[in-house]
Amino acid sequence: MAKIATSPVSLALRGTTLTYLGIMVILPLVALVTEAVTPGRQEFVAKLTDPFAWHALKLTFATAFVMVGINSVIGTATAWVLVRYDFPGKGLMNALVDLPFAVPTVVTGLMLVALYGPSSTLGAILNSNGLAVIYQPPGIVLALLFVSYPFVVRSVMPVLQEIDPAEEEAAKTLGARPWTIFRRVTFPTLWPAILTGTAMAFSRALGEFGSVVMVAGNRPLETKTGPMYVFGEIESGNRIGAMVVSTVLLGLSLAILVGLNALQRRPETRK
């Protein structure tokens, strides 16, 4: 029953902020999509199916998929351990989980190169055993794992904290064993949060550049990802190619965000 503000101040505030949003965000987006589709559908498809572009996109998806596969499990496990157990170093781990959000992406790449790169001891050992990480696709996955580690953890933790212990206790009194309790009682409450975190991580991975560019080696048809391809095309003056691949990557990221929004509006997942 709150008063709905219609005072001049409110209207001015609304006008200013919406204009800001329009100039800062909407206009650039519209510009990209418009310019990308202007040359026509044939040109769009041709630029997209260009073998170099196509490979870069495939590599981006493949690495992103591998990353979310690993992160959804490890992220959930991390959240579980942080919420449910007491152990030495818990405070440190809790603080460090957010580190990937704080560390600049270029620095992330450099960190991984410093440890796993060919000029480090560990990297040299890996290389000589045919397990090279840096400047190879596994390096890309590693960088993506790093930058998107907090997503699943931070999305699962609050849900885990809010679960009423009585639910699990009730299952226990009904004779359920621990694994059954997790599968039948805990997981059904948890999965929307896991999915949310995973989708955000995937969306982030589609666009990741700074860390990947440091560890990937930038070899076309081998280790060049979508965003790297876009950058290369900009550098070499081929804007159309850059815009087409950009539009596809952006469209997918947006679809994921919109889908997540729809998921969060569903009654059983709403808090």
Added chain:
Amino acid sequence: MAITVRHLSKRFGSFQAVDDVSFEVPAGELVALLGPSGSGKSTILRIIAGLEDADTGEVELTGEDATNLPVQRRGVGFVFQHYALFRHMTIRQNIAFGLEVQKLRRPEIRRRVDELLDLVQLTGYASRYPSQLSGGQRQRVALARALAPAPKVLLLDEPFGALDSKVREELRTWLRKLHDEVHVTSLFVTHDQQEAFEVSDQLVVLNHGRVEQMGPPQWLYENPASPFVTEFLGAVNVLKLETVATIQPGHLGDPPLVLPGRSQSSLVYVRPHDLEITRSINGRPAWPSRIKKLTRLGGLVRLELVLDDGTNLLVQLTRESCLELALAEGESVFVTPKDMKVFHESASFVEDYAI
């Protein structure tokens, strides 16, 4: 009059929250706005405070027109159901807020805050934060904060609604005592008739955004003007006229209400404590009935009776009279109505019958 509202109306979309409401609150009194949820009582309070604008109608505070006055200049103290304490301020800072806005001098503020802390019995708590207090203490702070700038009127929106029942009872006794000391004109909103009875000098009973009836609580209880007020102010049996006609006459003659020509839609109301139980007809009109259920509630006993025509009747009597009569479930007894109210649906017309 400290508060006068005239012909207030307010719509939210298609919902008529307040519908032509007028009433007055005499200076120094504690008046309750009583009604079920959705009856518009909180909206009326917020309109008086200026937190909500009425679509039509006027508000007068201490004789001056306040209809178009901004909240800040109305001089009202407002207490919210969920306290609305400033969480980032200590208790002292909370109470001092209104005084600082008035640009009082520091020693003056200090003195006044101490005075209020003493009044609400929280002297030792000045430097605590709201989250460190219990619900009852928080509401007392909210009250002190509202009283600090010496408001013309105090408005309380379900002030005890968020508290558990024991604290609520303590706090309302305390509020009544406080009001007897401070005598600031107060208007408070509640949906709890018990609370309204215990605390207020006057009641304004609201239903669907309209005033049903006003008056002192006990007077309203005894002289309800409508079925709504009768039902809202306490448990009551609702009987059809035919049922009343089945009453067995006593030596003292027929009950006067069973007359031909009455509308069949008229309803008869009898409160559970206005029914008397006897073992045999003792000269007064009575229904024969059977005790279906007997529930002991400490000092009181509740009987559920069935009359011959199948009507259920709730009766309340003291433990002593129950023992005297040696009542038990399944037994037959006679029941006499001592006081009945008949509402005629055709007209807003009440007849009161005492036997």
Added chain:
Amino acid sequence: MSASSTRFARATDASPRVKWLLIGAVWLWFAILILFPAIALARTAISGGLNSFWHAVSSPEAQRAFGLTLWVTFVATIANTLFGLGFSFVLVRQKFWGKTLADGIVDLPFAVSPIIAGLMLVLVYGPKGWIGKWIEAGGLRVVYSWPGLVLATTFVTVPFVVREVVPVLREFGLDQEEVARTLGAGRWKTFWRVTLPSIRWGLAYGVTLTVARSLGEFGALLVVSGNILGRTQTATLFIHDGIESFHPESAYAASVVLAGISIVLLIGMETLRKYVEAREHSVQE
């Protein structure tokens, strides 16, 4: 936190074996992914001795790069703090047509790759861009100059303040403001004395995230700064170019400093918040 974990210890624990296996696995992963790389970076940075570390960090180019980063961060943070605060009020307190859409659009920069963000800005504000050609005609250069860096940084950090302030503002509600008004406080007084202090942690957190992200933004800046040798470098560009031009020692040193600033910022923020909350909530809740 520890109270809730002990409460749970009873309810769910199957066997200590599972528990310690899980903890061990998570720690191991943590070490491989985060801890050891961070240590390796620090070691590499100081492998030539503290002297050469200091030398690398205090070189004129490095200083200029950090100076530019600070300036860009400052402007972008001011812009997005004002916008974020204002827009949070619009989203929480106002009703208007298209509000859900506007709410979604704020998040858009999260979904956009930094490289694509840079490209979009070049398309609009570049020399031949939609708006850029008019600005350029006025003799002002946006992209390939420092305003472009500010623009790119602002774009990628648009959502942070809004996202942190909206939930706090929503939870804060209207009661306290209404009380302040009945006590005689006007619009500004209410905002400064009641509303702002109540949402300060959300706001501070949003600002901190904005600052941290601004300091570390790279991809978008790489695009809008153009392909110029010896271009005006921010700290991240300095690091990147250092690696590209085979001066890794300066890149490593600058990395440590930049990461250090971001981490200290976040940890400081978190510590301060815990301290204040402990003060305001020391007995209950």
